[in-house]
Amino acid sequence: MRRKFSEVGSTLISLAVYLLAFTIPLSIAGDNVAIAVGGLGLLFLLIGGGIVRVPDLKPIALFCVPEAVSVVASGNLRKAWKQSSLNHHLLPFVFVYDALSMKRVLLDRVLKFLSVSSFILAFSVVAEAFTHQNLKHFNWSRFHLFLEPVRAKGLFHQLTTGGLLFLLSFLFLGFAVDENKRFFRQSRFLKVVLPCLFFALILNQSRSYWIGSFVAIFLFLFFRYKRRAIFYAAAVAVLFSGLTFAFSPLRARLESIFNVKTNGSNTTRLIIWRSHFEAIKNDFTIKQKLLGAPVTGKDMCCKYVPESYEKILGRKPPYVDGLCDRKFYHCLSHNIYLKYLTDFGFAGLLGYVAFIVFLVVINVRGFFKFSDSIFAAFASMYAGFAAAGFFENNFTDAEVKICFMFILGINFYLLDKFRSGEAG
Known part of the structure; x- marks a missing residue:
C-alpha cells in the first residue's frame, strides 16, 4: 500500500511539472491547479515513504525567515500573512527540482512544453499589438492590421506579461547558447520562440522590463564576450533603437522613461x-x-x-x-525594495537583497567554474530582474513569482548536475 502511495505521488509531481510548463505563460488558474496537484503528490510521497529531493533552501530562507518574524510580530497574522511571500507560489521550486533530480520528468521535454506555451504568450502580444484586439476578446468582424502597435498585455496584466516574457526570454537564451545542446535538443524551437519572446517583450512596452533587459543583456554579453561586450551591446542598442524609433508609440514610450515632470x-x-x-x-x-x-x-x-x-x-x-x-x-x-522596507522592515529588505545577490553569485561562480554560458544567462536574468524591481513589485506578482520559482528549480538542478559531474 505504501509503495502504491509513493508511485501515485511520483506521478502527480510529474504531472504538476508538465502542467506548470504549459500553464505558467497562459493561466494563473491553471498554475494553481498544477500546484495543488503537486502538493497532493508530495503528500502521497511522504505517506508512502518515498524519497523527495529538496533543493538548497538557504536562499529561500534569506527572505522567508524575516517575513515570518514580521508576520508573527505584527499582531494580526491573517492580514500580515497576505502581504508576505509565504504561500504556495514557492512550491514549484521544490516540484521542479525533485522531478528533475529523481528523473520523474526529462528536462528536454519540460522545456518543449514550456517553449510551446511561451510561443502562445508571445504570439498573443504580437497579435494584439498590430490588430489592436486582445485575443481573449477577439472579434473577427473588426479584424484589421495596423502599422502602429498599441501597448499589448497578451493574456495577463501588462506588467505581469512583461515579467513572464523577461524571465522566459533569458531562460531560453541560456539554453540557446549551450553549444552541445545537452539539455534542450530542439534547436528549431529556440530559433522561433526566442526571437518571438524578445519581440513581444518590446511590444509589451513595460519600461521596467526594458531597463531590466538592458542590464541583463549587457551583463550576459560581458560574461560571454568580455572585451567585445561593449561592441555587441552597442549593436543591440542600435537594433532596439531602430525598432523603437520606427514606431512612434514605442519611441514615445522609450522617451517617457526620462520624463519625471509631466509623465x-x-x-x-x-x-x-x-x-x-x-x-x-x-x-x-x-x-x-x-x-x-x-x-x-x-x-x-x-x-x-x-x-x-x-x-x-x-x-x-x-x-x-x-x-x-x-x-x-x-x-x-x-518598487519591490520599498515594499519590503515598508512591510518587513530593514531585516526583510536585507533578506530579499541577499536572496537576489546569492542567486547572482552562485551562477557567476557556476559560469567560471563550469565554463557554461547557461549560468551567465541565469546570473544576468536575476540581475535584470533586480533592476526591474526598482519600478515594480515584480517578485510579489503571483504569476511572475511562480515562473521565477519554476526557473529557479531548473537552475538549482543544473548547478547540482554540474557539481556532480553528470553534465559533462
Whole structure:
C-alpha cells in the first residue's frame, strides 16, 4: 500500500511539472491547479515513504525567515500573512527540482512544453499589438492590421506579461547558447520562440522590463564576450533603437522613461515613493523600521500623499479625501525594495537583497567554474530582474513569482548536475 502511495505521488509531481510548463505563460488558474496537484503528490510521497529531493533552501530562507518574524510580530497574522511571500507560489521550486533530480520528468521535454506555451504568450502580444484586439476578446468582424502597435498585455496584466516574457526570454537564451545542446535538443524551437519572446517583450512596452533587459543583456554579453561586450551591446542598442524609433508609440514610450515632470506614471511613482520614505522616517517605530508594518504600513504612507503631491508636482492636489485610494492605489509601492522596507522592515529588505545577490553569485561562480554560458544567462536574468524591481513589485506578482520559482528549480538542478559531474 505504501509503495502504491509513493508511485501515485511520483506521478502527480510529474504531472504538476508538465502542467506548470504549459500553464505558467497562459493561466494563473491553471498554475494553481498544477500546484495543488503537486502538493497532493508530495503528500502521497511522504505517506508512502518515498524519497523527495529538496533543493538548497538557504536562499529561500534569506527572505522567508524575516517575513515570518514580521508576520508573527505584527499582531494580526491573517492580514500580515497576505502581504508576505509565504504561500504556495514557492512550491514549484521544490516540484521542479525533485522531478528533475529523481528523473520523474526529462528536462528536454519540460522545456518543449514550456517553449510551446511561451510561443502562445508571445504570439498573443504580437497579435494584439498590430490588430489592436486582445485575443481573449477577439472579434473577427473588426479584424484589421495596423502599422502602429498599441501597448499589448497578451493574456495577463501588462506588467505581469512583461515579467513572464523577461524571465522566459533569458531562460531560453541560456539554453540557446549551450553549444552541445545537452539539455534542450530542439534547436528549431529556440530559433522561433526566442526571437518571438524578445519581440513581444518590446511590444509589451513595460519600461521596467526594458531597463531590466538592458542590464541583463549587457551583463550576459560581458560574461560571454568580455572585451567585445561593449561592441555587441552597442549593436543591440542600435537594433532596439531602430525598432523603437520606427514606431512612434514605442519611441514615445522609450522617451517617457526620462520624463519625471509631466509623465503621469512616473510622477505617480515619485509621489508614492516619497510618501513611503516620509512615513518610515517620521511615523514608524524602531520595531517597525526593523521588522516592518505589513498591516498598517500603507495606511501610514497614505497620510503623506497630499504633501508629496504638492512637493513633486508643485501644486496642491485637487482634493484630499480619497486621494490615496483613487489616484495612488493606496500607496502600492511600485518598487519591490520599498515594499519590503515598508512591510518587513530593514531585516526583510536585507533578506530579499541577499536572496537576489546569492542567486547572482552562485551562477557567476557556476559560469567560471563550469565554463557554461547557461549560468551567465541565469546570473544576468536575476540581475535584470533586480533592476526591474526598482519600478515594480515584480517578485510579489503571483504569476511572475511562480515562473521565477519554476526557473529557479531548473537552475538549482543544473548547478547540482554540474557539481556532480553528470553534465559533462
